[in-house]
Amino acid sequence: MSHDTEIQGRSQAEYEFGRRKSAEKMRKQVINFAIMIFLTFIAFATVVADFAPTFIKPIILLLAGIQVVLQLYSFMHMDEKEAPYIGVISTFVWVGAIIAFTFFLAFNTIIWW
Amino acid sequence: MLDTKFTPQTWPEHPEQVTQEGKNKYVGIWIFICSDIVLFASLFATYISLRNRGPAGMEFTSQELFELPLAFVMTMFLLTSSLTSVIAMYHLKNYNFKGVQLWTLATVLLGLGFLALEIYEFYHYVHIGFGYTQSAFSSAFFTLVGTHGLHVIIGLVWMLCLVFRNAKRGLNLYNAPKYFVASIYWHFIDVVWVFIFTVVYLMGVLG
Incomplete structure (x- = not known):
């Protein structure tokens, strides 16, 4: 199990x-x-x-x-470097941060008033 | 295996990571959190581009709307609840079930305090005419802060369920990862709030 x-x-x-x-x-x-x-x-x-x-x-x-x-x-x-899948976790977090930054960039430069 | 009775001496050093189930939960909650990062990023970006906008003549400005003392107290509630959650995880590692339950409950209480203040705040805004459909600004504000509030409610229900369901079970390798994952989720809620109080409240007051 x-x-x-x-x-x-x-x-x-x-x-x-x-x-x-x-x-x-x-x-x-x-x-x-x-x-x-x-x-x-x-x-x-x-x-x-x-x-x-x-x-x-x-x-x-x-x-x-x-x-x-x-x-x-x-x-x-x-x-904790020995935690399971810590590499996967770090990758996901940083990719999430990059996507978040892209949102800020897009919404505040492409969209204007 | 799941019914094995442990003593503090036989309890593994990382009870949340010993079983395959625990490892899967560990990486699973993080993948969920990263999808949540993307959700909040879009809401934040929407809020920043729509702040102080509205149909002509119906604008509220964030400078006159937000009050810092309330935001400060809410921040303190949520930050402290993060610490109590960490203390619960400390007791989890030391196989102190009472400590885990007690500090998880303390986290829930602080979270409830935060939620009560947020409901009061929303009620106040609606009362002065700043309702959800009032302007582009109000829709963006309520969606962003309301989504965070919804996460808080889910976290509170989650932790209460853990505390009550496991009240008579005691700590084992089946529920240790569950407590751990709920704690990670709760810290994430705090991370989002750090950005909300900075971007929405502090920068809102600055104009």
């Missing part, structure tokens, strides 16, 4: 090592979360602070980009 697999018991040392590793990963993710909150705060603050829009717009887009990369690679585990 598709659920079947070989399970090998882990030794006490392996088990403790695994626990430590996942605790460490959790700590990293909490730090990433703090960074995301901070970036969100900065983005809102720059808009409220009333700088010139031509100056703010690239900055908040950049902040959004950083947040998305953090989400994808930390929270959504795209950084």
